[in-house]
Amino acid sequence: MIDVVQNTLDGLAIGSAYGLLALGFTLIFGVMRRLNMAFGSSILVGIFAGAWLHGQWAAGMIPIFAATLAGAVLAAAYVERLSFAWIRGDAALASMASSFALWMQLEDGIARAFPQRSYAFPSFDILPLLELGPLLLRPEFIAMFLTAAVLVVALHLMLTRTVFGLQVRTLSESREAARVSGVNVGRVAFLTFCIAAAIGGVAGFLIAATDGQISTKLGLWITMKGLIAMVISGLGSLRGALIGGLVLGLVEAQAQWYLGASGREITVFALLFVALILLPQGLAGRADAAARNEALRRL
Amino acid sequence: MLTLQSLSKHFGGVRAVDDISLTIKEGEIFGLIGPNGSGKSTTINLITGLYAPTTGTVTLDGYDLTAMAQHERTAMGVARTFQNIRLFGNLTVAQNLWVAQNGHEQRRAHFLPRWFKAGGEHGPDIEELLKFSRLHSKRDVQASALSFGEMRRLEMARALASNPRVLLLDEPAAGASQEDGQLLAERIRDVRDRGVTVLLIEHMMELVMGISDSIGVLNFGRKIAEGSPAEIQANQDVRAAYLGSKHKDEDLIHA
Numbered sequence: 001m002i003d004v005v006q007n008t009l010d011g012l013a014i015g016s017a018y019g020l021l022a023l024g025f026t027l028i029f030g031v032m033r034r035l036n037m038a039f040g041s042s043i044l045v046g047i048f049a050g051a052w053l054h055g056q057w058a059a060g061m062i063p064i065f066a067a068t069l070a071g072a073v074l075a076a077a078y079v080e081r082l083s084f085a086w087i088r089g090d091a092a093l094a095s096m097a098s099s100f101a102l103w104m105q106l107e108d109g110i111a112r113a114f115p116q117r118s119y120a121f122p123s124f125d126i127l128p129l130l131e132l133g134p135l136l137l138r139p140e141f142i143a144m145f146l147t148a149a150v151l152v153v154a155l156h157l158m159l160t161r162t163v164f165g166l167q168v169r170t171l172s173e174s175r176e177a178a179r180v181s182g183v184n185v186g187r188v189a190f191l192t193f194c195i196a197a198a199i200g201g202v203a204g205f206l207i208a209a210t211d212g213q214i215s216t217k218l219g220l221w222i223t224m225k226g227l228i229a230m231v232i233s234g235l236g237s238l239r240g241a242l243i244g245g246l247v248l249g250l251v252e253a254q255a256q257w258y259l260g261a262s263g264r265e266i267t268v269f270a271l272l273f274v275a276l277i278l279l280p281q282g283l284a285g286r287a288d289a290a291a292r293n294e295a296l297r298r299l
Numbered sequence: 300m301l302t303l304q305s306l307s308k309h310f311g312g313v314r315a316v317d318d319i320s321l322t323i324k325e326g327e328i329f330g331l332i333g334p335n336g337s338g339k340s341t342t343i344n345l346i347t348g349l350y351a352p353t354t355g356t357v358t359l360d361g362y363d364l365t366a367m368a369q370h371e372r373t374a375m376g377v378a379r380t381f382q383n384i385r386l387f388g389n390l391t392v393a394q395n396l397w398v399a400q401n402g403h404e405q406r407r408a409h410f411l412p413r414w415f416k417a418g419g420e421h422g423p424d425i426e427e428l429l430k431f432s433r434l435h436s437k438r439d440v441q442a443s444a445l446s447f448g449e450m451r452r453l454e455m456a457r458a459l460a461s462n463p464r465v466l467l468l469d470e471p472a473a474g475a476s477q478e479d480g481q482l483l484a485e486r487i488r489d490v491r492d493r494g495v496t497v498l499l500i501e502h503m504m505e506l507v508m509g510i511s512d513s514i515g516v517l518n519f520g521r522k523i524a525e526g527s528p529a530e531i532q533a534n535q536d537v538r539a540a541y542l543g544s545k546h547k548d549e550d551l552i553h554a
Contacts (some may be wrong), residue, residue: 163401166394170387177385179369180347180378182402182461 002134007253011142011279013248014210016148020203021226022241023152027196029230033172034092034112038079038099042197043204046072048212051119051204051212061209064122068208076197077108080190103219111216112253117194141209147206151199152242159238160195168192200226228268232275247271300496301326301346301465306355308341315341315522318355323465323513328487328497330511330528332504333539338520340382344469344500346498347379348372352400361465373402376464380454382473388443392434392453395442396425399460418429423462431489432456443512447474455486468547485502 028036049071050064079165083098092133099230159165167188175185208214255267301323308316333339334480345352346357346367356365364372387395429435431467432452458466472480491497501507514531516524517538533536
């Protein structure tokens with residue numbers, strides 16, 4: 001029984017990182033109706049920028065965090081300019097294919113610049129483990145959970161209470177109507193990409209700091225986790241993205257414990273399958289079904 | 300005040316708009332009519348900046364809009380509605396207006412929550428616009444849940460929220476009944492009385508003839524006539540374009 005509880009805590013922690021990744025995907029896919037396949041590799045750029053700073057100057061946590069965020073945002077800005085900015089709103093597939101090419105380019109570029117199998121990333125191990133009776137809580141897990149909670153609330157407030165947030169939401173409806181309502185569509189889309197990348201950068205930093213080491217394989221891993229969490233959640237809602245991430249984390253943690261690593265992967269894909277068959281509207285429910293179908297249709 | 304100077308738009312070999320010059324005077328309701336495919340919609344899209352013209356210029360109060368982006372033209376005072384309504388369906392009625400009201404505001408303020416804003420609202424008062432559009436009871440309803448008529452009213456209110464000098468109405472009577480047409484005519488006059496110049500594109504001839512101060516007629520991308528409603532009704536070229544010259548006046552009026 002204590003195992004189940006411990007697994008649940010671990011699952012919720014890693015799941016909130018997945019939720020953050022899904023949040024980044026959802027901002028671009030659910031809200032702007034674009035699928036950015038280079039999302040994971042943008043975050044990878046950030047993580048390697050952090051690792052480089054760590055290896056070169058043994059910098060502290062805060063500069064490394066800043067470098068991770070800056071690297072992810074700069075890479076995403078590059079992707080947006082090249083794959084999304086000049087491709088028209090209704091040609092979502094062209095943008096996706098083009099971002100796929102940039103995924104390969106960024107990842108290959110990193111692999112050439114960093115030829116070792118793995119690099120060290122600073123971890124939180126300076127902080128003590130928390131013991132709650134028989135349960136162990138790693139401090140980075142608490143950081144993940146709190147960060148995810150704070151960011152999803154902040155993002156929700158931005159999208160519902162600020163002019164910029166409403167402008168972001170107009171883009172998924174009619175870009176033409178947004179333009180004639182005075183919205184600078186290009187600028188809003190660009191900033192949304194940067195915000196999504198910043199959220200992904202935070203998640204990437206937390207994940208890398210938990211593992212203490214990174215490799216270029218992390219790019220694909222991030223893309224998979226984020227996409228699966230987003231699909232489970234039903235696409236297009238922020239709350240759903242976070243829930244999708246938490247569910248994915250929980251299922252993974254339990255399956256890892258009882259079925260081992262390969263059993264975990266099988267379970268995750270089974271979960272994805274079941275979610276698509278049984279919950280085509282996703283966890284977030286019916287309200288978002290129309291938006292999701294519309295998004296899929298455009299793709 | 301809104302001036303089109305030798306405006307042309309060619310799509311490949313098709314001259315959708317061909318050397319059109321028009322002047323719309325401040326405070327008037329200007330009707331732009333013509334058969335299907337005569338270049339009316341292209342003309343609107345050239346004014347709002349969806350298309351860049353092949354040749355010619357668009358100026359508003361002497362400012363050349365031709366090189367400006369669409370959202371910059373909105374800030375200059377050009378607003379429009381669409382023939383097929385395009386609202387922000389997942390925003391509430393009030394939020395639809397709020398977006399348009401703040402489109403050209405100081406950028407930094409875009410990141411502040413609404414209640415944070417000091418110094419009051421920018422542009423027209425949203426509550427007043429809601430009353431004007433008879434949407435006050437629906438202010439927090441999702442725009443996608445409105446009735447067709449309410450959607451049309453909201454779209455016009457959204458256009459007004461951007462504080463326009465000139466409002467382009469693209470077939471506002473499409474899908475409306477005869478009775479609605481009467482109400483619409485009153486609403487368009489009300490808009491004009493708010494100090495907004497109106498460019499009206501419309502098939503419903505009665506509406507255009509009834510409320511326009513001046514009318515321009517397009518056919519095959521060219522302007523074939525311009526003048527008062529009475530002059531347009533008497534114009535042989537216009538009759539020929541619409542009906543063939545054999546028909547009587549009544550046919551034009553009731554077309």
